[in-house]
Amino acid sequence: MHGALLPWVPSPASGVERRLLYRAGGEKARATSLVRYAAGSAFPVHSHPGGEEFFVLEGTFQDERGDYPAGTYVRNPPGSQHAPRADQGCVIFVRLQQFDPQDTQECVVEPVHGDNILTTQMLFCSPTEQVSLERWEAGASLPSANPYGMEVLVLAGSIVEDLDLLEPMSWLRLPKGMPLQAKAGSAGARCWIKRSLAG
Numbered sequence: 001m002h003g004a005l006l007p008w009v010p011s012p013a014s015g016v017e018r019r020l021l022y023r024a025g026g027e028k029a030r031a032t033s034l035v036r037y038a039a040g041s042a043f044p045v046h047s048h049p050g051g052e053e054f055f056v057l058e059g060t061f062q063d064e065r066g067d068y069p070a071g072t073y074v075r076n077p078p079g080s081q082h083a084p085r086a087d088q089g090c091v092i093f094v095r096l097q098q099f100d101p102q103d104t105q106e107c108v109v110e111p112v113h114g115d116n117i118l119t120t121q122m123l124f125c126s127p128t129e130q131v132s133l134e135r136w137e138a139g140a141s142l143p144s145a146n147p148y149g150m151e152v153l154v155l156a157g158s159i160v161e162d163l164d165l166l167e168p169m170s171w172l173r174l175p176k177g178m179p180l181q182a183k184a185g186s187a188g189a190r191c192w193i194k195r196s197l198a199g
Contacts, residue, residue: 003034003153003169015041021171030097032151034169037061037086045083051099052076053131055192057155057169059090071111073123073131077104093153093171093192100128130195136184144179148196155192158185 001021008017015038022032030050034057053075054061061068063082068074070090076082078099109123124131133155136142142152142159152159152172159166161182166172174180176199 001171002166003171004167006034008036011035011043013041013043016043019169022173025097028097032095032098032171032173033093034091035094036091037084037089039089040087041089042083042085045081047079047081048076048096049078050097051078051103052080052094052096053099054092054094055153057091057093059086059088061086061090061092068108069111071113073107073109075105075107075124077106079104080106100126103128126197128196128198130197132193132195134191134193136189136191138184138186138188140184140188142180142182142184142189142191144181146174146179146195147176148199149176150174150180150196151194152180152182153192155190157187157189159183159189159191160185 003019003021006019008019011018017036019034020031021034024030056068056070056072058070061084063084065082078101103126105126107124112121119135121133123133154166154168154170156168159182161172161180176196
């Protein structure tokens, strides 16, 4: 899904819009989306029966627990709740209702800046999944093994996967057993990658 080309769809909250990458269900759906909060917008307090994870792409996302600037990764486990807002506006990548029921770990990973940026930054790892940020030089081949399933969100640069050019905000999901056959584009690539570790 080429997220940057999708229309912004209004949500039930004024000033909050979504680009739907994947959705199964109604408003309380199993969903993967890009979500844009206009400055001063907020979403009413709500729970996450199946968990929520998000990565802040632009601006600063906020809730009653604090501020999450661009580059922050957050996991809110099943049963958690919050009242999100964005005083100055923000864009996040969010996955809803997709946690393993046994995954109760809350997690906040702050952004890494400047010279501390690594080729690979591990954001989360459990017996069932691994989430990381990865940087690739121009023309580099991305790891191809995919025994249990994988998702990739391009954050910067581009990758070419099976002759398809994926630029920033493009999202790819591969079922288990289908290898990732991709190379970084001419400017390299920075990607958010989730790997399932169990079938």
